[in-house]
Amino acid sequence: MxxxxxxxxxxxxxxxxxxxxxxxxxxxxxxxxxxxxxxxxxxxxxxxKVATQIHGTISGWAAGLIREGEAAGAFDSRDLFLISKGRLQGFMGEYEGIIKVPDCAIVPRRRLWPTLVFEFGYAEPYEDLKADVKLLLEGSAGKISKAIIIKLDPLHDGETEIQRGFVEIWHLVDGQATKHGCKKSLFPPPRSHEVQKLELPLGDILRSQLDDLANEGWGRDDTIALYFDPLREYIEEATWRHLVQKGVLECDDESD
Structure with a gap:
């Protein structure tokens, strides 16, 4: 080729x-x-993966975790880096030689491997997303703490809003990538959508840099919340832009 x-x-x-x-x-x-x-x-x-407006939403959501941590006083946001489409290599075992560019990752200062990785799926099959999670967690030998899957059902003809989607969080247990808890509904939003969140331990976010980067009074088991509603808002807005670009919807405000 x-x-x-x-x-x-x-x-x-x-x-x-x-x-x-x-x-x-x-x-x-x-x-x-x-x-x-x-x-x-x-x-x-x-x-x-497809490069759509919808895929771009994940970076905005992940950035919310860094903002939330700083607002809570857990760390200085300048000590965590949000890496979009960053190239990863150096995987081990059966994953040796693979090159992976995830949708988004969070990397603490002075650390080579990310601690949190986000994998977004629209057209991508769920099984492929799970294979990516296995690669990230098992191939890094646990250097990556958590892999978060966001999977949406693609729009069908005549649909202008996402109908179904969910979030899962995966981690390493006894050397195997394992789903942590059950999948959480993203679309349609449940009645409890306002309080829906992931709670991520500070130890998983900062890992080897915990002692250097965590503020006084914060420990390994303290958690930072990542709420779902902002992600829904990002996806809804991006879906509209995606459909405008496809010519499915019209944009009536191009005066500026």
């Missing part, structure tokens, strides 16, 4: 599973752009 051929495929704006030999990947990788992807060199498989 040539760079031009790959560029044309990416213009289709669809979730792609491509066969790319290892010797060709280095020349093609720069042409993937800002999309999240997974490349498994051992089998020459490249999975590339």
């Amino acid at each position: 040539t760079p031009d051929e790959l560029s044309k495929i990416l213009l289709l704006d669809e979730y792609q599973v491509l066969n790319i030999p290892q010797e060709d990947f280095a020349g093609l990788e720069p042409h993937i752009g800002t999309r999240a992807y997974t490349y498994r060199a051992a089998i020459g498989e490249l999975r590339i």
Whole structure:
């Protein structure tokens, strides 16, 4: 496959599973752009996510965790970095040689591996998202504390609002990626949507940097909340923009 051929495929704006030999990947990788992807060199498989407005919402939601932690007095927001589409390598065991670009990750200051990773799925099958979570948690040998899946059902013809979606949180238990608790409904919003949240221990957020970055009075088991309602708002707004770009909806305010 040539760079031009790959560029044309990416213009289709669809979730792609491509066969790319290892010797060709280095020349093609720069042409993937800002999309999240997974490349498994051992089998020459490249999975590339769609780059939609909806996918971009995850960074805004993850940033809310950093803001919440600073507002609560747990840490200084300047000590945590939000990395969107950052390239990860150095996975171990059966995952050796794989290159992974997650949708979003949080990395404490002076730490190589992220502690929290967010994987967003729209067109992407749930099974592929779970495979990514296994790679991130097991392949990093637990250096990544938590992987958070946000999965939406794609819009069907005639739909202008997301109908179904959920959030899951995964962690490592005895060397195996394991779902923590049950999936939480994102769409349709439950009656208790205002209090829906993930509670993430500070020890999982800061890991080896806990002693250096946590403010006085904050310990490993103290938690920071990540509420669901802001994510819903981001997704609803991004869905509207996505449909405007697709020509499904009209935008009547382009005066500025």
